[in-house]
Amino acid sequence: MSEDQPILQVKEVTKAFGGILALNRISFDVHEGDVLGIIGPNGSGKTTVVNCITGFIKMSSGKVYFRGKDISGKPPHKIADMGVTRTFQIMRPYYSLPAYKNLVIPLFSPRAKRTGGWRGGGKLGDRNTVGIDILEEIGFERDSYVPYKTASTLPTGYLKRLELARCLALKPEVILCDEVFSGLSMSEIASMVPLIERLQMDGITVVMIEHRLRELFRVANRVLVMNFGEKLIEGTPDEVMANEKVKEAYFGSEDVEEVMTHA
Amino acid sequence: MEQRRKERLDRGVKVRSDGLYALMSWRELSYLTLPRLVLILGIIVLPFVMPNMYWQRVISIVCIYALLALSFDFLAHFLGLVSLGGAFLIGVGGYISAILNTTFGLSPFVTIPIATIVGAAVCTLLLFPCLPLRGVYFAIVTLMYPLALKRVIEALDLFGGTNGILGVDSFPNSWVEQYFVIAMVLLFLFGTRRLVNTDLGLVFRAVKDNDQAVKASGMSITYYKAIAVFIASGMGCLGGACIVHIFMWSGISLFALDFSIIPIAATVIGGGGTLVGPVLGAFILVPISELLREFGTLRIVFYSLALMAFIVFRSEGIMVYGERKYHQFERWVKV
Numbered sequence: 171m172s173e174d175q176p177i178l179q180v181k182e183v184t185k186a187f188g189g190i191l192a193l194n195r196i197s198f199d200v201h202e203g204d205v206l207g208i209i210g211p212n213g214s215g216k217t218t219v220v221n222c223i224t225g226f227i228k229m230s231s232g233k234v235y236f237r238g239k240d241i242s243g244k245p246p247h248k249i250a251d252m253g254v255t256r257t258f259q260i261m262r263p264y265y266s267l268p269a270y271k272n273l274v275i276p277l278f279s280p281r282a283k284r285t286g287g288w289r290g291g292g293k294l295g296d297r298n299t300v301g302i303d304i305l306e307e308i309g310f311e312r313d314s315y316v317p318y319k320t321a322s323t324l325p326t327g328y329l330k331r332l333e334l335a336r337c338l339a340l341k342p343e344v345i346l347c348d349e350v351f352s353g354l355s356m357s358e359i360a361s362m363v364p365l366i367e368r369l370q371m372d373g374i375t376v377v378m379i380e381h382r383l384r385e386l387f388r389v390a391n392r393v394l395v396m397n398f399g400e401k402l403i404e405g406t407p408d409e410v411m412a413n414e415k416v417k418e419a420y421f422g423s424e425d426v427e428e429v430m431t432h433a
Numbered sequence: 434m435e436q437r438r439k440e441r442l443d444r445g446v447k448v449r450s451d452g453l454y455a456l457m458s459w460r461e462l463s464y465l466t467l468p469r470l471v472l473i474l475g476i477i478v479l480p481f482v483m484p485n486m487y488w489q490r491v492i493s494i495v496c497i498y499a500l501l502a503l504s505f506d507f508l509a510h511f512l513g514l515v516s517l518g519g520a521f522l523i524g525v526g527g528y529i530s531a532i533l534n535t536t537f538g539l540s541p542f543v544t545i546p547i548a549t550i551v552g553a554a555v556c557t558l559l560l561f562p563c564l565p566l567r568g569v570y571f572a573i574v575t576l577m578y579p580l581a582l583k584r585v586i587e588a589l590d591l592f593g594g595t596n597g598i599l600g601v602d603s604f605p606n607s608w609v610e611q612y613f614v615i616a617m618v619l620l621f622l623f624g625t626r627r628l629v630n631t632d633l634g635l636v637f638r639a640v641k642d643n644d645q646a647v648k649a650s651g652m653s654i655t656y657y658k659a660i661a662v663f664i665a666s667g668m669g670c671l672g673g674a675c676i677v678h679i680f681m682w683s684g685i686s687l688f689a690l691d692f693s694i695i696p697i698a699a700t701v702i703g704g705g706g707t708l709v710g711p712v713l714g715a716f717i718l719v720p721i722s723e724l725l726r727e728f729g730t731l732r733i734v735f736y737s738l739a740l741m742a743f744i745v746f747r748s749e750g751i752m753v754y755g756e757r758k759y760h761q762f763e764r765w766v767k768v
């Protein structure tokens with residue numbers, strides 16, 4: 171990695187829900203082109219980090235910088251408009267609409283008009299067509315009419331892809347993925363891993379929250395471990411695996427090597 | 434016991450008319466256009482079949498309520514903003530039109546469009562702080578607006594105070610008056626129906642169903658709510674502007690609660706979310722309320738009973754029921 175400015179800087183971010191400290195002075199940097207994995211036990215504050223960065227909840231204190239610009243406290247649509255997008259752990263498609271119409275909405279946004287969507291070179295074509303194209307690239311089979319099915323009838327795997335597709339429609343610079351693999355079968359995960367790799371090749375910086383360590387460690391080049399709203403350790407996948415504290419906090423008595431090589 | 438279940442299937446002609454095939458046969462073309470033609474022609478002949486001046490005037494009033502009902506349905510079912518501020522829109526539009534007419538001597542055909550646009554802007558500006566409110570909170574606050582404005586006008590003796598503004602010009606004659614409001618109802622009815630099917634309309638519905646996802650898509654929900662409130666306010670202010678030229682008078686009775694409540698009842702009867710339904714609802718409800726006028730205050734009792742019966746027995750609304758019967762056939766199947 172070059173020594174230039176990180177694309178995303180999280181500085182001493184704290185979030186308290188009433189008495190509980192969901193985040194306690196957490197700081198980390200994400201460099202352009204990185205795939206940063208965030209892991210941690212349930213309730214350790216991973217989703218809260220994403221919510222704070224993207225403006226969906228107001229942090230109690232701390233700062234977030236995007237390309238050196240302070241974005242803390244900005245409303246979520248402004249942050250998304252700058253190119254920092256997120257998926258929702260609990261998926262939020264427009265259930266009553268067909269899958270491709272789900273993308274017409276983000277494609278209507280000012281950012282999509284400027285950028286032209288994922289592959290668009292600054293020019294946005296017909297929104298329906300662009301939507302179907304994005305869906306096809308992300309794994310919706312065009313010939314089987316899956317893009318035309320109502321979102322409420324789609325299985326989880328497609329809804330997770332639809333979450334990603336909504337981000338891609340904005341031609342984002344950063345995508346924060348909140349557990350896009352959870353609830354998927356092994357084969358579905360296997361088919362989504364190349365997709366994440368493709369995002370990286372496209373120059374999109376990815377932050378991935380994940381419980382599936384094997385797949386995460388394959389795509390991530392840095393990993394951050396959280397526990398009780400604090401940063402436990404940050405480093406390359408190998409460093410994290412070797413760390414004693416991580417073994418204790420996250421895996422309990424289980425041997426990390428075994429988790430990694432299993433299944 | 435053998436179990437049975439009602440099955441609903443789209444008629445073949447509906448399925449075919451959803452595509453381009455409709456252009457190929459008269460039968461399918463008429464399937465699409467006939468209901469619209471019946472509606473348009475039905476409304477257009479109404480002034481001719483009315484027995485006297487009094488009932489012709491009722492037609493104009495019905496059209497004003499139809500505009501308000503359309504405005505209510507659009508905001509409630511496509512944006513999720515339940516507005517009880519119909520009287521507020523009528524009042525703002527009415528006063529603007531009356532002032533322009535009496536102080537600058539502009540003709541109704543100039544004051545009405547100005548009152549529509551300026552009124553919509555004023556209403557949107559005043560309602561702007563309430564846009565983040567949801568559901569019943571938005572409803573209550575919008576209900577307070579006409580009451581507050583009425584008090585302000587009374588207390589500060591603005592625009593003629595309790596006497597109102599007298600001597601507002603009328604339309605050239607009653608035919609022009611009726612066909613003007615009828616044309617406006619049809620224009621806005623088909624306009625909003627087209628609007629909700631555009632991509633912008635899709636965004637409106639997205640704001641209602643899933644505002645978090647809209648924010649995550651880089652769009653300000655307040656901005657889209659404001660656009661919709663502007664459109665809906667425009668319809669209400671247009672109605673208000675017409676009223677002052679119909680009655681040749683503008684006063685605090687423009688803030689009457691009727692303008693807030695009857696459009697909602699019309700929407701319930703006609704079928705919310707269909708846009709046509711509320712218009713039909715107004716055409717049913719307002720004349721009934723006129724017929725009951727002879728009974729004095731007792732009419733409120735009849736009125737409420739009729740509404741209650743309706744809600745109990747046909748809660749989906751006339752248009753929802755009608756559309757289903759038109760597009761689908763039903764049959765009982767064994768489970």
Ligand SMILES: Nc1ncnc2c1ncn2[C@@H]1O[C@H](COP(=O)(O)OP(=O)(O)OP(=O)(O)O)[C@@H](O)[C@H]1O
Pocket residue numbers: 187190192210211212213214215216217218219259
């Ligand atoms: N809106 C909220 N109000 C109150 N407490 C909250 C809220 N959101 C999260 N919390 C609390 O903050 C802590 C962190 O929650 P968070 O959802 O960020 O965890 P997580 O790491 O994403 O967990 P998981 O792996 O289950 O998704 C939890 O203790 C949770 O109960």
Ligand SMILES: [Mg+2]
Pocket residue numbers: 216217218259348
């Ligand atoms: Mg979470």
